[in-house]
Amino acid sequence: MRQSFFTRLRPGLLRIALLASSAVAASESLAAPSHGIAMYGDPALAADFNALPYVNPDAPKGGAVVFGNTGGFDTLNPFVQKGTPPWQIRFWGYEGLMGRSFDEPFTLYGLLAESIETAEDRSWVQFTLRPEATFWDGSPVTVEDVIWSYETLGTEGNLRYRGLWAQISSIEAVDDRTVRLTFDGDNRELALIAGLRPILKKAQWDGRSFADAPSNEEVIGTGPYRVKDFEFGRQVTFMRNPDYWGKDLPLRRGTNNLDEIKLDFFGDQTVLFESLKAGELSAMREFNAHKWDTAYDFEAVQNGSAIKTEIPNQKPSGITGIAINTRHPALSDWRVREALIQAFNFEFINETITGSRLPRITSYFSNSYLAMDHGPATGKVLELLEPFAADLPAGTLEGYDLPVSDGSERNRKNLRKARGLLEDAGWTVQDGVLRNADGQPLDLSLLIKHGNLGEEEVQRAADIYAPALERLGITLTVDLVDSAQYQERQSAFEFDLTFVRRALSLSPGTEQYLYWGSESANAQGSRNLMGVQSPAADAMIGAMLSARTQEDFIAATKALDRILTAGRYVIPIWHYSKSRILHDASLRYPMRLPIYGDGYYFMPEVWWHQSP
Template structure:
């Protein structure tokens, strides 16, 4: 669809026709929308169930990021920005409840309307919605935001644009989006796009924004001070327009939030122990049990809080770049997984306290069942049987070692697979038929310390194991900007990887593993996965009209991803762990998603 066709200015007759069509449509306006069925909260809900509507406002807190940043625009591909900004400074038409698999409630929009097939969706803006500079959020801003993000924004925003047939104003505060393909999730995805201010970017390049070009948002916080690469300070906007809407009641309670940047996780932890940071997330169970006994914790000034959840494990580990040989061979990937010796690494680093990830959706009802595929799952996989990785239909479990450092049995299996793939040991080194040695370039960044904890220790143990196979592992540690550039250009063999997954997987799965963008610079398909089975099963998920079919399609997808051996999995984060100053409080009711970017600090508050 041509961008010119989708521009907001239309002939008057088109606008009149659209308004008439809207009045005749057999749909009713609602306060929320769910992927399946109706949203759980009634139209007169007071607040989200995991927020405290009476939480006090106030307090100053400091959080720590590793690495640095060179951009304050989180909506473009260029540069590295603090990840928190898109959650704290900007808003979308609808907001997600993290106590339901996938339900949205009005935020900038007071209501949402769609047809039974969800071939279109219409949003009506709140009359009082405002940007932080006091200007109103208009339909013009909405349409401009969708087009600009869809054509110039970060890759995460571009997929939706190609599925929009038209976007147009249907009333003073209403906008309708019509889709060009059947996909029930699109109506919800559309509600989650950030809305930017059109006027700010007139005469400027949005994609090439400089550090000082901070996007104006409508969110509760604004950036009031920063020093490139060192800190960003955000303050709660005292004139924030949405303080009293139900979705925001009891959220965004802290007056000032500062993000300090540290060279690595060890330095950040020392800063927390010294009282320079207000909270840290801990992903290592052994460290949680043994290293949080410093004076502030013993005095009770620091509190340890565990937050359970019901969400899938997602995938954490080391991704292999399948765009290049020999990582395009499943036997090689299986051999490298066999050599990883998870049991020994887990015992060394976490004391064996954290279970290994079994599959991408493990730990949830969406995860594949053990053993051979059966029922609807088997039916969905059958058309792709000839091309499926071994273990997909039969059942696949990540290899288990004997717990010893030498891991002899798995090393023997790995050598056999490598020989089948054309690699043999010559003069102590593993070489291919041309005599080229097997070398692996593991690229990590300062930020990777929050992706795979203790990555340097893991890499050291793994390198020793690979030496027994005649493989040389080289670790390249680069700064965040270099890392982003390397991964975007697909210039790596292996890299730490973390992909969180939800209870309502949908179109984002195409971004994560779809063939279409596998070779696109900056793709989120880090491993370069290309598979007709994966593409087809994602289509099945999106076309599902019943929850049962949706679960079956997701379990089938889980099998293909897991048996593909694209990532060497490490341990799962079966519970959230946050250590924080005693003044930070949280509601008693927890969302089913547990901790996440929109839980801490969004629903916490400061109280002396």
């Protein structure tokens, strides 16, 4: 490992990191230190804000809760590629230099750092640490810890952390409390992304490989919670640190109120729900609207000891549905993918599974002002797309809408369209089997993880979908596997179709490259499950990241939405415009809701326990 007080540069380059030289300082345009940073414009909260607007700053501390997860876990380390940790652990136990307000599209305020400075073009960012910031063991957070964390996560950590490191041309200590990162390229979001990277304790790993850390070793962090006890695959209990260093920060006031949070793990959603009914769980999110309306009438709800709460949001729908693996030769043809979408009888499936209570996802950013406009592309969106016109799938420029059936089980009209598209792509039915010119059949498998709620719904949808595909001569089989096999096969792209859910924010940015950027398409473990390789999509993500105005950013996002939707990479299902939470009556939450609604940053972070 390089010494932390030397700059990390591209191979072949090295220069001393300390910026004591007045000549260097004089040559750079310094910005004034600030308490926060917004992607566009200024932070909504002034430097002297008391608390986030969606918290109760006077919320009492105390109480214990039990939540349920499906599946299992086999590691306490959420920062490396191997193993499956409880997904909540990296949010409850670890912190970055900055923290996010979920009442603004993308704004950060000082957390481990007391201030942030950037160049006007955001080609560099500088953070000054709070002197009071400490790890769980009481040792101070140092610039050396910060530099080590960026480099280690960027080279040995989970893939989600490596993209940022590849875009950092240098990281350097300005003084004993200040660190500066300089970026490659034109990406205004990097200054914010850098502020959210978790900071870990370097000394814990001296002389040891971080990537090969024992699965039962807790990574030392700075956050308000740490693991109290655990049993792999069964349960993990987190305890709140009463001496947490940041408990009086405005960003933290009124948050992290519960003394103990336990996660119990269940083999499937059915067993988890029965535990909820038996009073063994304190709260659960329900994603099935039909089940919410029909199955939540058990005794605890009737006697008032449990409450049904609905939390609306203003965030994009994201994409949820069946990902189509374009690495499969047959599925690389957009006409075949469109045929699969035409055959998916959404209206009938939605009525059967949710009672038509949930609206369909109509594009990746539907339910928000970032969503593509229907009809032909115009204005700035058209200008962005026109250079790629020759290579864009049909409908990108002209306008594309998902097919709508008549709601009947047969779906004859759309199946006729599907047959025509398959014939155009060179597929014909021979003796009841759809075959290409070489006589190869189109047999597809749908990879599903056992026990996951969303995937159980997709499995039910597949039971309706398979007979429709059979009428086209296509055989669909469902591969229902355990968590370990599921992760392994998704990482290796060993599937034709699989479940996908990608949550998207009101400020999409660098993560879009991970979801559907060309460079991630064939990277082992990539989140680009569909294998999207589109120069146009890459260019739109770049335009989003380099946009100087909100208008340009929205245009680029709408253009990307068109490319992804018309690319027919996913068979979309329904979206959740509000969260449905069943919880103990003793659990309370603020009445002022953030624009992002519910999430890990809402329940349990801003909830509290109040005895009757």
